[in-house]
Amino acid sequence: MCPESIEPSRAEVRRAQILDAAADCFRQHGFHGASIAQISKSAGMSPGHIYHYFENKEAIISAIVASDLERFLTLTAEIRSACNVREAMLARVAEGIDQCLDHQTAGLKLEIVPEASRNPHVAEIVRSADQVCRESLMLTIRDTRHAAGHVDDDATLAAMVEVFVAMFEGLQIRTIRNPDIDRGIVIRLFQSALAALLDQTP
Amino acid sequence: MCPESIEPSRAEVRRAQILDAAADCFRQHGFHGASIAQISKSAGMSPGHIYHYFENKEAIISAIVASDLERFLTLTAEIRSACNVREAMLARVAEGIDQCLDHQTAGLKLEIVPEASRNPHVAEIVRSADQVCRESLMLTIRDTRHAAGHVDDDATLAAMVEVFVAMFEGLQIRTIRNPDIDRGIVIRLFQSALAALLDQTP
DNA sequence: CATTCTAGATCGAACGCTCATTCTATGTTA
């Protein structure tokens, strides 16, 4: 009677329930502003019961950070596996921008960064995930540049990645600081800025 | 015996003392992680005494956010008053990047954004300051583009500002997520990316 | 010049509250 992998176990369902509720609360009140009482109420269970699935509050934070970064990891892997990577990248820009401009998503992602700057455990999760993303993007950009006849050293490629990623991460901040961005024109400009980055001759 | 404006009054000194200490504590523990007790100890006074200068903790947060944004406002005004604005902008990129890559500075700035996404009072300060910055930058870019013979509509100029600013704000996130950025090469790439943004023909 | 007065600066204990976490008791399932 144990459905092993076909259906998630009750414990897995409970864990996901807590994680969903916690993400909501963290978005609304921040990692430290949200209380276990709030999370438990939002998850429909008692405060004490949460401690059957997570050692403490920090473990919930870590789990959310990890799952959030994992989703980003699969996105970059997806782009990398496209046949025409350059076109795939530019095509995905609109999609990526939409995600960056979503207040809910951006709010939670921006919660993570300052937390990483002071919580060593979160910092480690964030930095190791970031490294994997950068390596993946670096290979992607190198292939794209190679196809156009350019050969760059590793340091230049790494810097390209930084600029590339900085633009998207910066857009998340823009969404908070200026909620009235004109989405359509920003997409167009982002695409041409990224194309210039990929096509430049040093 | 009152030195009016030549020397700051005792109250002003005390306020600045509190603000400095608070900025330090907020950097280390976040807006909600830092306690009045910590701030008071770091400022060298009793917890109760802080309430002679600030109504409550949120007032301290607001004051720090406001002073931080004011500093940015003077920077953009400075650039705008240069004779050759385009060169001034590109020249200041290195300076701006240095500031973005400073962990201390970036940590506090990144604390502000998620706070703005849930604290309406902070949000208002941030958004109105951001609007002033954007307007200033927009005029600057318009003049630069005009000098090169380009005429852009307001929406395009606004989007250019967004991309421009997003790059710098994104760099602050990069510093946290990847502390090992190669500063020199990023500066070079940033400059060429921004030059491409300013010189593009649509 | 010495003394008194006073208003602001400063302290730190105390308050009420909320938090993360623990623990024991009860319910549920197989």
Add this chain to the structure above:
DNA sequence: TAACATAGAATGAGCGTTCGATCTAGAATG
């Protein structure tokens, strides 16, 4: 019945904030 799921009250620490007491510097007074 044995093992696990769940509840919710209890705990103790820490928080932001308040408040009355003390201190101090300088003005007012004689």
